Amino acid sequence: MIRVLIVDDDKLVRKGLASAMPWKEFGMEVIGEANNGENALKFMEESKVDLLITDLSMPVMSGIELMRIVRQQYPHVQIVVLTLHQDFEYVQEALRLGAIDYIAKVQLEREQFEEVLGRIKTLMEQKEGSKAASAPDEEAEQADEWFVLYALNPMNEDSKSSSSAEYALPDQAVEAEAGIWYWSGSPLVSYLPDPNAALVCFQHLSGLDRKSVLQLIRGYKKSDLFYEFDPTESVLFVNAAELLHREKADRSFGVDQIKGKWLSADWIYEANVFESMIQELKGYKMPPIRLARIFFSLSDEWNRLYQQILTEPILIEDFFSSWFRFEEWLTDVRDRISSANTKPLFSKEIQNSIVKAMNLAQMNISEPIAAADVAQQVNMSSSYFSQCFKQYVGQTYSDYVRDIRMERAKEYLRNTTKTIQWIAEQIGYNDEKYFSRLFREQVGVLPSEFRQLSEGRTK
Template sequence: MIKVLVVDDDRLARRGIIAEMPWDAFDMKVVGEANNGENALEFLRSEEVDLLITDLAMPIMSGLDLMREVQRLYPKIWFVVLTFHQDFELIQEALRIGAIDYIAKTQIEDARMEEVLERISERIRRSQEASLPNAERRSAEPTAAADSMLVYIAGAGQADFGALWQHTSMQGQTIQEVSLGLWTVLPEREMTDEDVAAMKRELVELGLERQVTVLHIRGIRDTDREQLRQRLLRYKEISLFYERKPGVFYYEYTAGRLQVEYPGWSDEELRRNRDAWSSLHWIVRTGAYEELLQEIERARPSAAQLANLFYTARMSWVRISREEAGIEEEMPGTGALWSEWTGWLNAVRGKLRAIVAKSAYSEEIAQSIMSAVDYINLHLEEDIRHSDLAKQANMSKGYFSQCFKEIVGRTFHDYIRDARIENAQLLLAETKQPIYRISEQCGYANEKYFSRVFREQTGRLPSEYRQEKAKV
């Protein structure tokens, strides 16, 4: 019997899941429920649970933070996440942490509960299997004859290894599943360079080099195995994103290397870095750009946080000569590596720098104009005066207007109008604020005038735009 704990801050959704799912048909039983992460942890202190089903967006403690804490305290619990279809980045983050599956709430609404539980039950069954083809799995803590281990990490969407178990490096070895898609192999003897070369060659022949990352961890003999497992989980969640390079699937590390911890970003640090990237100084100042990249590599925020950051910041970038810059192309997709993100950023920066260079103004003038653009982006709700920004840039009003248009690609007033309308579109699509409030936040004290300008620029009234987006 698989004991289930359901965690969701929406009481009706939580009760609906508990009441409607055919738990008995799959040998499952709901033994508890909680409305937030802290209450879930309190329940786990006194009750045994095999499967934790949690919403991702909750107050007090998010579903992702709950998973990380449960993984640390109760590593044998399986995770399934509840989400809406638009939470794609969060889903990928949950899978990196170790979730075995996710339930889209629309599946429950569409009466597909049996299909959902059957899929989850099958994945649990797979991870519970006592044996694998040509490989031994032991429940007792293994001892290694060698001072190293191999770690196989499945790529995104590749949790079922298939042909990997036929790989010669797996034959007759002690294999342990650390989490879904993360396996350790303890070789019977120390691997030679020839062994490593043969292993890599066979992985390529089997077509697995794009599906798995292989870590060869040395110096494990005196390492606490439980701590090592936790470090491997952390590596899979965070460091793999930063350290794997395109076309390279084999890496050699020492056990001590895995002890390095990275701070990540708090919500406040994410906001601060989002503002820094939304600023345009990094376009003209190489030092500023390098500092921003170094901050990311120092802290190693999650891939989901970076996707959130760059999605928001890009809105500021595309306002500069968008037709000419061509930076509205797709960002790196889910599963992309940090090296792919930096490649994309370098390309975007190159295009924007080329536009600034065309203006033939000095870097000092370009920075002054970028400062003006930053001010506009951060003060859209205020009365932004042309003369005030010109004075701040130590330019005459006329010269400031000329520089602004040639560097940014639009007149000062057109840029402000477009920035306000784009901000209004975002607020209309993603919030339920009344239109008069959105009008004020976008610098229009008169709602009727705001609606007229919005219609002139988009072809729709604000109310029509909101209704249209609600259908998507």
Template structure:
């Protein structure tokens, strides 16, 4: 049983998480709760805990400071952080400290709690297994005396009937070793010939295993270090397999040296750049931009957590222009999906957004110019955005610019800026504790009174009242 401690200064949020999560389904039990980091440390002195779920923004002691101390005192404890979807600098710092996942508070009410805990449970399993020493049968420094290896990987979170798999004719008499949760290996004296591969495929299809497991034949293994190979396989399953698996294909083959290829993922700056690119709608208008962004992801192979963080932010930016029912027509791929599903989802989203953004009466050049203006506005909400300046930048007269902007974006130039600023203010009021005048400045309102009046006109209450109301939810 995995023992869980939930730490959040917001009592309602804390109790909601404890009540809503299906802990029992994943062998978890909440053994305690705390409203700040200091009380969490006091609890840990007397109670055994395996998983710490903590908010990042808390009084007395922040979630990051709590994680640092717990890491020193109780290095066996796993961390999951609670945060808002745009606190990505804090999320990145938490991941550097050792968090295995994060939960965005803004999506809890919409997410399937079973999927959230399933993802966390799966990552705990991977970390737990990858932290083990090599099995006695695979001592460090010992080389492999085999030409090839079959690697079996359970796909889509499937629970594989091991007896059904191990009973396949092509595996009879060959010992299987489980080196990770849902990952087995079998050593072969020689590479498989085409006829043998065809027979293996037919046997798996007959047993219905082709939809539950992928097989990778790895050749040129002779002399490879067993422990190093095990580690490389774990890394491959964690990162590369996510990008390379393409259903319904279930058989793959490559040589062992391919496992040595390392993919850098994204630095904080690269993550920020890609987040801005996907938040923009340039990839909707220009297919070459879309292709380049996909290629960038395929080249760097960022983690699934980084992908999720990018597209949660991007979806909120798309909503400033596109109706919510268009963006949310299909849900973002789940935690057990593969890059194949992500690209399919993105192609579908692009098609729907393009139908809204691209108007038949305007050329792609005009639409692209307006989208660039929208991007500029979103990135400079704290600046003095002048109608005439942006029209000039778009190479249009002020009147024609206004016409194009309204028909393509669906709102007038001034209405869009006002709504974008109010939406940004709303997020800052909920996610930060900055004073009202500072929020006003960051949203392009140097006058706090004027900002409060505009905010009340749009939201039906003053900024201070909005902050108080949302804090109760």
């Protein structure tokens, strides 16, 4: 059964397509709906999808953006574009990104449903034909041990799927789906560790039919490979019997809770705290794309928090091939912040307290905390806190709070259409006129003028 996900910001369109089209007649089943690209990705993290039918014009994340991510993260998923207008520029872009067909809403009538689904089914079969033609021999089906090579690099919009020739695979290797090849017998004799590919040996497969084994190796890539792959090892050995009976990871985590922990300063100075937080994070086994989203957001917050001491901003990679690479990046971030924070005049405890104070100022920007209250929260006397903060950061606590408020105001002015009053309230000023006057003193122009200048630069 072909599992279908429908993505459209119009609820009536989604419900209409799901209920009116004769899906079952063509071996299809609608297993989910989403009103934008971001929610579609969340659904795909938890559910297997074979066919994605998506609108092009949607809020939050457009269909084109969704397609680019799906091509990278789920290259086996076939895509059909759903569009209200036959805007051929958009349609051509969608087809270039790998869509197999498009459906024009204005031309979709009941008597055409069978024709549309029939055409889609045929196109899917044609694209999958080369894979279906490569069936393994009887020996492979009965083998107790399979070798599987996973290509870890995502496809970009201008590239095709990885070729088996890139890895000098044996002749009997079969492509399970884009970027996954399997075979029985000997491993790759000349294979060396590769950060962009994982060679996995699945053992104890006897008793499983071919379909079950294929489900196992596909599911392993989705749930476990990212966290278990070590690019320094030539082969990763996996006990299939244990894998089948492995308990699913507890994913009942709160994103805000995770962000709160990683915005604290404890992990920067305490090695045992860092190790504990790393292991806790790894234990969630969240989908890699969700992990990347969380730390994209955190990297922005770290840059805002530590901008006074970092010589260069923290950058995060677009894609991590494995947890190994992610942990390397996170360790490097920790080293950069801790070395930038190291000042011989202060003990680690004092440095930690000052960073906590900076963090509190950032997180409570709408209702700033007075210096005396912050000093109490970080266990320092008010006078000593003020002295240490100025020496460590290079400005007084009140000046630091004012500057981060102005920087946040600039972000709101550049990236939102909210009123000046609303922006003033978000950064702790109830009086719009007072905020505007203070903004002009610090920036040189009124908030309204800054917004106009920013809009002019982006045109």
